[in-house]
Amino acid sequence: MQFSRLRKAYATTVAVDDVTFEVRPGEVFGLLGPNGAGKTTLIRMLIDIIAPDAGEIRFDGRPLGRRERELIGYLPEERGLYRKEKVIDILVYFGMLKGLARRAARERALAWLARVDLPGVASRRADSLSKGMQQNVQIAGALLHQPEILVMDEPFAGLDPLNTVLVKDLLRERRDAGALVILSTHQMPMVEELCDRVAMIDRGRLVLYGDLEEIRRSHGGSAVLVGTDADLSGLPPVAGVERQGALKKVVLSAGARPRDLMALLEERRIPIDHFEVARMSVEEIFVATVRARAADPALPPVVAPAAAGGGA
Amino acid sequence: MSKVGVVIGREFLSTVKRRSYLIVTLGMPFFVGTYVALVGLLPAYFMSQAGRSQKPIGVVDLAGVIRLEEARVIGQEGSEAGKAARAIADRLAPATAQGRGVSALLDEIDSPVEFVPIASKEEALARLREGTLERVYLLPADYVEKGAIETYQSDGQVFGLGKARIERVFARLLRRSLSAGRLPDEVRARLDRPIDDEASSSFLVRPDGAVEPLEDAARVARMAVPGVFAILLVMSLLTSASYLLQGVVEEKENRVIEIILSSVPPRDLLFGKLLGLGAAGLLQLFVWVSVASFATSLLAAAAMAILDWKLFLSCFLFFVGGFLMVGSLMTGTGALGTNSREAQQYSAVWTLCLVLPPAMTWMLILDDPNTWMARALGWFPLTGPLTMMVRLGTGKVAAWDALVALLCLAAGVYLAIRASAALFRLGLLMYGKRPTLSEIARQLRHA
Numbered sequence: 001m002q003f004s005r006l007r008k009a010y011a012t013t014v015a016v017d018d019v020t021f022e023v024r025p026g027e028v029f030g031l032l033g034p035n036g037a038g039k040t041t042l043i044r045m046l047i048d049i050i051a052p053d054a055g056e057i058r059f060d061g062r063p064l065g066r067r068e069r070e071l072i073g074y075l076p077e078e079r080g081l082y083r084k085e086k087v088i089d090i091l092v093y094f095g096m097l098k099g100l101a102r103r104a105a106r107e108r109a110l111a112w113l114a115r116v117d118l119p120g121v122a123s124r125r126a127d128s129l130s131k132g133m134q135q136n137v138q139i140a141g142a143l144l145h146q147p148e149i150l151v152m153d154e155p156f157a158g159l160d161p162l163n164t165v166l167v168k169d170l171l172r173e174r175r176d177a178g179a180l181v182i183l184s185t186h187q188m189p190m191v192e193e194l195c196d197r198v199a200m201i202d203r204g205r206l207v208l209y210g211d212l213e214e215i216r217r218s219h220g221g222s223a224v225l226v227g228t229d230a231d232l233s234g235l236p237p238v239a240g241v242e243r244q245g246a247l248k249k250v251v252l253s254a255g256a257r258p259r260d261l262m263a264l265l266e267e268r269r270i271p272i273d274h275f276e277v278a279r280m281s282v283e284e285i286f287v288a289t290v291r292a293r294a295a296d297p298a299l300p301p302v303v304a305p306a307a308a309g310g311g312a
Numbered sequence: 313m314s315k316v317g318v319v320i321g322r323e324f325l326s327t328v329k330r331r332s333y334l335i336v337t338l339g340m341p342f343f344v345g346t347y348v349a350l351v352g353l354l355p356a357y358f359m360s361q362a363g364r365s366q367k368p369i370g371v372v373d374l375a376g377v378i379r380l381e382e383a384r385v386i387g388q389e390g391s392e393a394g395k396a397a398r399a400i401a402d403r404l405a406p407a408t409a410q411g412r413g414v415s416a417l418l419d420e421i422d423s424p425v426e427f428v429p430i431a432s433k434e435e436a437l438a439r440l441r442e443g444t445l446e447r448v449y450l451l452p453a454d455y456v457e458k459g460a461i462e463t464y465q466s467d468g469q470v471f472g473l474g475k476a477r478i479e480r481v482f483a484r485l486l487r488r489s490l491s492a493g494r495l496p497d498e499v500r501a502r503l504d505r506p507i508d509d510e511a512s513s514s515f516l517v518r519p520d521g522a523v524e525p526l527e528d529a530a531r532v533a534r535m536a537v538p539g540v541f542a543i544l545l546v547m548s549l550l551t552s553a554s555y556l557l558q559g560v561v562e563e564k565e566n567r568v569i570e571i572i573l574s575s576v577p578p579r580d581l582l583f584g585k586l587l588g589l590g591a592a593g594l595l596q597l598f599v600w601v602s603v604a605s606f607a608t609s610l611l612a613a614a615a616m617a618i619l620d621w622k623l624f625l626s627c628f629l630f631f632v633g634g635f636l637m638v639g640s641l642m643t644g645t646g647a648l649g650t651n652s653r654e655a656q657q658y659s660a661v662w663t664l665c666l667v668l669p670p671a672m673t674w675m676l677i678l679d680d681p682n683t684w685m686a687r688a689l690g691w692f693p694l695t696g697p698l699t700m701m702v703r704l705g706t707g708k709v710a711a712w713d714a715l716v717a718l719l720c721l722a723a724g725v726y727l728a729i730r731a732s733a734a735l736f737r738l739g740l741l742m743y744g745k746r747p748t749l750s751e752i753a754r755q756l757r758h759a
Contacts (some may be wrong), residue, residue, distance in 0.1 A: 042417065047574040049737070066577070074574040080567030085326060096318045098574035151574075 001149070001180055006040050006055035015041040016052070017204040023182060023197075025148075028175050030195035030212070031184040034290055037206040039184050040077065043151055046182075047074055059149070070099045073147030077154045077184075079124040079138050088122040091141055094148070098145040105144070112140035116166065133160060139167060143174070150174050153184045168194060190284035200286065201294050206301050212282070219280045219288070223251045224258045226265075227274025237261050247274055315576045319584025320591070327555055327592040335369025337596045368426040370436045370448040370523055375455035379489040383427040386485050426482050440466055441495045449482055451718045457489075479685060491517050540625040540700035544597070545697060549642075551665055552593025556639060556656040557646040559589045560736070564647070579733035586639050626714055633721040634697025637728050647739030648695035662694075670698040681706045682713075693724020 001023045008016040013022040016038045033039050044050045044056055047062060059068050077190070082090050088109055095105025113119055116136040121129060129137065135158055142150065155167050171194060175181050178227065183194060191212070198215065200208035207214065226232065226249045232248065233241045237256035242249050252261065258277050265272055293299060327333055371378055397563060428445070430436040436448040447465040455461060484504065491500045514526040563569040642659035649655030669689055670677070677686045681703040689699040690713070700717050703709045 044570075047570075048577070049570065049573045069575065072574055074571060076567075076570035076574075078570060082326070082562070082566055083567060086331075089326075093318070093322050094571065094575070096322075097315060097572065136738045138571075 001060075002058045003042070003046075004037070004043065004055050004058070006045060006052050006057070007036075008045060008050065008052050011179040014204050016045070016201075018055075018169055018208045019199075019201065019204070020055075020179075021199045021206060021209050023180050026175060026178050027178045027196040028171060028181045028183055028194045030191045031182055031201070032186075032191065032198055032200035032208075032286060033201035036244045039201055040153070042201065043074075043076075043182070043184060044152060046151060047072055068149075070145070071148040071155060073079055073092050073098075073142040073145065073150045075138060075155055076150045077157075079135075081134055083127040083135060086123055086124060087118075087126055087129070087137055090126060091144060094141040096148075098137070100145055107266045112144055113137070115170075116140050118162075127244070132160060132163060135159060136166075138165060139170065145175070146177075148179050150179050150181045151184075152182070154186070155183070156185060164209040172182070188281065188286060192282045198282075200289060202290055203297070207293055207299070207305050208285070208289050209301060216279050216282070216284060219285045223249055223278040224261060225274065225276040225278050226250055226261075226272055228270060230270045230272075232270075235264055237264065249278060316580045316584045316587075317577060319581055320588040323559055323585050323588025324591050327559070327589060329596065333555075333592070333596070337599050340590045340600055352675070366446060367446040370430045370445040371427050371552070372430050372433050372436050372448060372450040375451040377455060377489050378427075378429070378450055378485065379430060379492050380427075382488040382492065384483055386425075386481060386488060389473050425478055426486065427482075438462060440464055448476070450613045480603040535705040537623055538627050538705035541631045542698050543663040544630050545701075546663075546667060548590070548594050548597050548635060549638055549666070551597050552590045552635075552639060553642055553659060553663070555589040555593050556643050557649075557659060559585050560643055560647045560739075561649065561655050564739075573737075577709060579729065582640060582643055582733045582736045583729065586636065586643055590635060590639055596622070608657045623704055623707075626718075627701055629718060630697040630700050630704075630721065633668065633693075633718070633725055636665050636725045637693055637721065639695070640725070640732040643681070644728075644735035644739075647736045649739070653700045662664065665694045666698060669695045670702060671698075674702050677702050678706060687713065691720045696721050 003019060003021050003023075006016050006019045007014070019038075019042065026169055031039050031042065032263065038279045041050065045052050046064070048069060057064050059071075062068070081087075081308065088106065091109035092102060094106045096102060096106060100108065110122060113122055114137060118133060118140075121133065121137070126134060126137070142152070150171070152171070157165050159167060168190070173179055174307070183190070185191060195212050197211050198208070199206060225244060227247050232238055232250055237252050238250055239253040239256075240251040242251075250261065254256070262275060265275075269290075328337075371383070405521065430439070431450070433450055436445070436450070439445045440448055443466070447463060450460075450462040452460065452462065488500065488504060491503055495503070516524045516526040518524065518670035563572060576584070641662045645662070646659040649658050673685065673689065676683070677689075677699065680686065686699065686703055689695045690703050690709075696717050700714065702707075704714065
């Protein structure tokens with residue numbers, strides 16, 4: 001699925017500005033960004049609720065149309081159910097809107113309710129269910145027609161640990177079945193655990209894009225973990241030192257590389273028993289990227305090498 | 313099944329299965345029936361009881377004018393209005409319990425009037441005080457010369473439906489008595505009833521000089537078809553409006569709308585809602601009209617009067633067009649509201665646009681359905697449906713004229729659905745906030 005030079009402006013703001021990236025089948029793709037970055041607008045353009053001012057989205061080489069729309073399973077961030085209706089009726093309706101026949105929709109609805117640990121709620125009204133149960137019903141509704149494109153906006157919000165594991169399993173299942181899974185979330189540990197590749201949007205622009213491992217690797221050179229009793233804070237390539245368990249986390253100054261510090265330690269014969277290039281967490285990368293953009297909005301996007309075929 | 317079909321089915325079924333819908337739909341005839349019984353039939357019953365117990369009218373004839381044999385004959389005759397009302401009841405509901413009920417009621421109200429001659433004023437007033445007389449008419453000795461009479465009645469008898477009738481009957485008694493023996497019988501009969509409506513006839517003179525019988529009944533019957541459609545259009549919009557707006561706002565309030573829009577384009581969703589919820593509203597209307605037995609009889613009478621299928625078809629097309637036009641506009645603007653109350657406020661304007669101009673001009677249109685004003689209102693899509701029904705009812709509108717109005721309405725429906733879908737799309741995604749005018753204008757431009 002190619003997002004090509006997408007742009008969407010509202011009355012006074014540009015919500016999405018010249019964004020280009022690609023999502024591949026069989027991967028979980030993380031769509032990240034701070035609040036108000038333009039993620040929801042991007043998703044709404046994908047599911048054709050709003051039309052882009054410029055650019056286009058293509059799936060399998062074709063522009064998204066009615067046929068492709070039926071392949072999408074969508075769990076929006078703003079979500080709910082018809083409160084006064086039976087769960088089974090709601091799911092059958094959702095299934096039929098995705099092109100299933102009534103009987104097939106009913107059978108699948110019952111199967112999916114069992115899959116999300118809600119086998120006995122089919123005849124209950126939606127407003128008689130707990131919030132967590134309602135969320136599971138919504139997830140069942142999004143997966144009912146075995147979508148080839150699955151778009152989930154904050155699917156873990158409000159879930160208990162058991163249901164969180166369940167949803168993670170479901171996402172992996174769809175990915176393993178060859179579906180294209182787009183996950184938008186602020187929960188960075190979930191991104192680290194589930195996503196193969198990510199795109200980060202900030203103020204409508206793509207600021208970070210590519211293979212998650214590559215991104216972490218490319219952000220990994222700015223700090224090292226050193227096992228030593230010596231005071232390292234005065235060394236030229238060192239911007240700061242903080243204790244991290246038995247080790248010291250040394251944050252390097254701008255332009256300095258881990259090998260510069262290693263050479264200096266050898267040269268000054270400072271004894272060490274551990275030297276490791278620190279891997280930044282996704283959360284740290286997220287925060288560092290947003291702060292860097294805030295300081296200098298003109299910075300070009302960071303595109304990890306493995307993001308072939310896309311990028312701004 | 314198409315997406316629109318799925319939406320129609322869901323909207324219709326989920327609405328008609330609601331407890332509130334069933335209560336309103338089935339409970340309304342019961343409520344109205346009870347209300348009519350209490351407010352309408354009970355007073356009528358008591359009135360009839362009053363009529364039955366009506367006391368005699370005393371006549372003190374100092375002028376020597378009254379002929380008692382005339383008083384006996386006239387007092388037994390019912391009024392013309394009573395006869396007409398009974399004839400209508402017999403025609404509309406000939407063999408039904410309701411028809412028999414109305415006839416019986418009219419018999420009671422239209423009961424005979426008994427005149428009693430009394431020798432003196434004193435005796436008459438004494439009997440009035442005793443309560444054995446309803447009222448007393450006194451004809452002074454110089455009545456023939458001056459025409460003045462005196463009327464006496466007790467307290468509490470000043471008004472009442474019976475009073476006017478008694479006065480009419482007494483005036484007739486005077487006419488008949490004064491002319492007795494002075495004029496030939498046939499002249500007396502004519503004086504009593506100068507125009508016999510049943511024997512009279514009217515004619516229509518065409519511009520080409522042709523003279524045709526003027527059949528008022530046929531003209532009324534012809535107007536009945538557009539009239540029924542016009543009433544149905546307004547009523548169906550009023551009954552469907554609440555369901556349409558509730559259906560639109562419900563998805564917004566329940567946060568289901570994004571899931572739905574990920575499967576159905578806004579225009580299809582709008583159309584499906586319009587037809588599904590509109591059908592629920594029409595079903596309700598149908599139940600009400602059917603259950604109301606008087607209305608059933610009226611419809612049957614109107615159906616019998618339908619001889620012109622072209623007129624029926626034209627009215628039906630304007631009905632459907634009008635419903636789609638106003639219904640879609642109501643739904644589109646209703647979606648801009650943040651809750652049901654706001655949605656109803658926004659959408660009410662369209663019903664007014666549909667009804668007000670024709671309601672203010674229909675008398676003029678009936679007089680001449682081909683004036684520039686009648687034509688403009690007929691061709692303008694929003695006022696067209698009702699105006700054209702009135703115009704078509706006159707039978708004086710050319711086929712090309714009706715066709716232009718129909719094409720204008722079709723174009724209007726198309727534009728209304730496009731614009732409404734754009735507003736619908738804009739309104740549905742705005743949770744808890746109202747779109748600005750510039751946002752609305754921008755969305756309409758894109759439509």
